[in-house]
Amino acid sequence: MTKVVVVDDHAIFRSGLKADLEPDLLVLAEAATVEEAVAAIAEHRPEVVLLDVHLPGGRGGGGREVIEGSLALLGEVKFLALSVSDAAEDVVSVIRAGARGYVTKASSGAEISAAVRTVAGGDAVFSPRLAGFVLDAFGSTGIAVDDELDRLSAREGEVMRLIARGYSYKETAKQLFISVKTVETHVSAVLRKLQLSSRHELTRWAANRKLL
Structure with missing residues (x-):
């Protein structure tokens, strides 16, 4: 069944x-x-x-x-x-x-x-x-976008999408059943791997690639 x-x-x-x-x-x-x-x-x-x-x-x-x-x-x-x-x-x-x-x-x-x-x-x-x-x-997203996403782990990808959609660290932690500290760690890793400097840049990056 x-x-x-x-x-x-x-x-x-x-x-x-x-x-x-x-x-x-x-x-x-x-x-x-x-x-x-x-x-x-x-x-x-x-x-x-x-x-x-x-x-x-x-x-x-x-x-x-x-x-x-x-x-x-x-x-x-x-x-x-x-x-x-x-x-x-x-x-x-x-x-x-x-x-x-x-x-x-x-x-x-x-x-x-x-x-x-x-x-x-x-x-x-x-x-x-x-x-x-x-x-x-x-x-239409192209190979370059796939390469960028491939830098992220599965969990980093989940955190990236929620943060880019405007969720707070606390809301993201609740959605994924992890601690706020873990969310902060993942966000730092995402920004470093994608060579971005802020959540605002992350949102623009995700929006430009139709990931929201």
Whole structure:
């Protein structure tokens, strides 16, 4: 059984989706807001989160914010974005945050079930039209950006994204379940490796490379 948490702010859609998922997918919990989703993921630690892109609550970041609030579990928990939207900015936003795939709500229960299994197995999956958006977005960053990111450890990358998005050291520490002192150490290392002198420069660096 693949363990799943379903996150969507429409109860009728959640019920319909649960009914349409194939029997080998076990829904552990449901959530309707950013806060409920982050709490459910932390409590149940599913293999896959079926995540609506547009959610109420939090800071208004929707599905992206849920992923950011679960950064400490990335890898253990995989995110499959599910939305009525096929807008390029929505697709790229959640993929940059850490989602492993993106399918539209027009997909059938069998198609979504297959996508969940694919993501649970460690592969990425996208509705056909959306794959081009992802290739364009990530191809446009270029090799030089990959080289710069490769200088950072996985944890430094997590800290970098949160700090660049405006999180305080204390907020970052809470999100990643580490101490403020550890955050400070990671930020210093990130700035040194990227040859930047301040958090403001880091934010500009990340924004220019569409990493926010």
